[in-house]
Structure formats: structure tokens, C-alpha cells
Amino acid sequence: MGSTSSDMAAASLAVMLERVAEGDRSAFEEVYRRTAVKLFGVCLRILPMRQEAEEALQEAYLLVWRKAATFDATKGSAMTWLITLTRNRAVDRLRSAGRFVAGPIELADQVPDPAPAASSKLEISQDERRVAKCIGTLAASDAELIRTAFFEGATYAELAERAAKPLGTIKSRIRRALLTLKDCLS
């Protein structure tokens, strides 16, 4: 077991994950080497305390080691799989810490979109650029609701409570935004 570094350099992330599923530790290290920077960014976005983010990152990679066999390359990209797993781990941590304060959500549309313009970033992928562009076409408060759901693990019910709006209003608002997003992305 174990791969040589030259065949690893050429292999895709998906292939590396398959090797991780076989218990190949050098492949696991290679996955870490290629993705730790991005996934640490994911953790930091959800858990701004560096120590918490590092803990979440460790847990995420331990899950990668254990669950690599569940990754199916025919069903999506390896990076999406890794980001989703890491996001879920970090959000669980955020929620389980007992210190999470769900602040009120301000829905006034004059609130500027806090996300930096996609064009200001160089290392952004095509996908990220497209999604950022399409999110930018939504009302700032709708975009904020979607981001809060994803980054803080807030469900419809929580969003409604935090925004002090009826559940039905929040639901239809987000659904409409999701459809707009879909049109823009297709």
C-alpha cells in the first residue's frame, strides 16, 4: 500500500479519495496537502475563533479518512464532497458549543451585501464566480438569509424567528430567491 509521489501528482482528487478509501495514508496526506487551505477557509468562515476552526478541520479530515468510501465520483466533484462534509462538521461544532448566539436578522434591503465582490478575488474558481454573480442578483436580504442558513445552520424556522417574520413569508421569500438563483445558474 502507499503510492509513489509521482503518480500522486498526476492523479485527480477523486482518485486520491478512492485510495484513501483503501486505507492509503500517503493518499490521505496528499488530499490534505491539496485541500487543507480551502477547507480551513470553510472552517474559519463558520468558526472565526482559530482554535475552534482548527479543531473542526481536524474532525473533518478524520471523517474524510473514515468516510472516503462513501464518496462517489459519478455523483459529483470531490471538492464539493469535501466542502460539504467540512461545512457540516463546522456547523455542528458551532451549534454544539452552547455559545452560539443567534442574532437578529435585519431584512432592510439597503443593508449592503457584506460579501466582497467576486471580481476582487483572484483565486476564485469558475463555479464560485458564477454563484457569486448570481447571488449578487438577489435582493441583499434574500442573499443574506440563504448565507445565514448555510453558514450558521439556520433552518426556515430559525430564520423566521431571527428576522421576526412569519414562517410562511420567509419560506416563500427564500423559495423565490432559490428559483431566481436556479434560473441564473442554468
Added chain:
Amino acid sequence: MTAFSTDDDLLAAELAFGLIDDADRHLAEQRLVEDPAFAQAHQRWQAHAAALFADPGEAPRPSTWTAIVSRLPANDITSPRSRASLRWWQTGTVAATAAALILGAVALRAPTRIFVRVPVAEAPAAPMVAVLTGAKGLVTISFDPASGRMTSVASGLDIGHHSPELWAIPRDGKPRMMGIMNSSAPGWAKVPADARAILSAGVTIAVSVEPLGGSPSGLPTGPVILSGEMVAV
């Protein structure tokens, strides 16, 4: 199977963004297994959701990898393909059983050589500086993570009978109080723990105009007049 509707697609999106409550989520997750069209839609939305993390990220400390390796089960070398057919929640149990069975063989395995190839400096040790600019005035901040202390120097900062207050704002957008600064002379201060924990390169530092003595609420109440980004020296 019925035709894939807009509602189905929305449900896939709601699942991917984490919008639905536990009960609905379990139902939707069940559908992932049974309905390939739904699973495909969910996959698409998952990719969109993942792209919300547009940040290029940053390198974790080298100790992170060491910690991961030390937490790997030493004997976790179950037959991998047998795992592939399992649902994930069964994996743990089966892996544990198999691991117990092959414990003897594992003891004979030579340890894998581990070396960290993510080249990163120990971030907390590096001092950081920020130059804050705005319509008027200039503030420079330096922060020494080793001691947790900062210095601040302001020039051309005249806000009358108000106090300029410093804030550290990381990616989550929530300001952490760093304290009042002296607008007429250089100042030295210990940075409060909340702010210290999130101070790193890339964090925004801002000065807001507050009532004398500082923000009463713990959050900025007045306008932000200067801002800049922390950079490692």
C-alpha cells in the same frame, strides 16, 4: 416515478442549504437513496452551495496535520471495498469489528513516515500591522500575538467630544471590541481576549466614532471612519 417538478427541485435546494427541519430532512434524505433524479438535483445544489465559500482559504498551522495523524485509528486498515457498499452510519461499527479482528496483523506493520507538505509558518507568532485609512486621518496598529498587546498611533484624527474605538472584524462580519484609542498620543494596550482569538492576517480593523468612554453596547454605535486589513509582518 412522477415527473421531476419545480417543488422537487426546491426541496433538493432546501436540503442542500440546510433550510429544512429534522423531520423533513430525514424524509428528503431517504428520497436521495430512492430517487436518482432527486439525488442529481441535490448534487447540483450542493455544488452551488459549496461555491458560496468563495474564499481562497488559508493554511492551517503545521500542528493541525500532526494532530490529525495522531487521531487516526492506528489499526484502521479494514478491507476498503467492503466499506464502499455500506451506508455511512454502518461503517463505524463494521470498521471497529474488523479492526479488532486484524489487530494482530497491524502490530507488525511498519509505521508510515509522515511529513507535512503544507508549508506554513506558525501564524500566531508573527507580529501583525494594519494601516487604517478613511476620508480623513490615519491610524496604524501593530499587534504582537505573543504578548497579546497592541500599539496604536493616530494622526489627523479629530472627532471632537467622542472616543475613537477600535474593532476587529473577521469573516463572520461580527465586530470584536479592541478598545478605545488615544487620538492625540501613541497608545499601548492589551487586546481583549475575544478580539485576540480572531486576530489574524486578513481580518479587518476599523475605527468607529463612539460616545466618550466607548460604545455602551459592546458593538459599534457610531459611523466607521477608518478601516484597514491586518497583514502579517
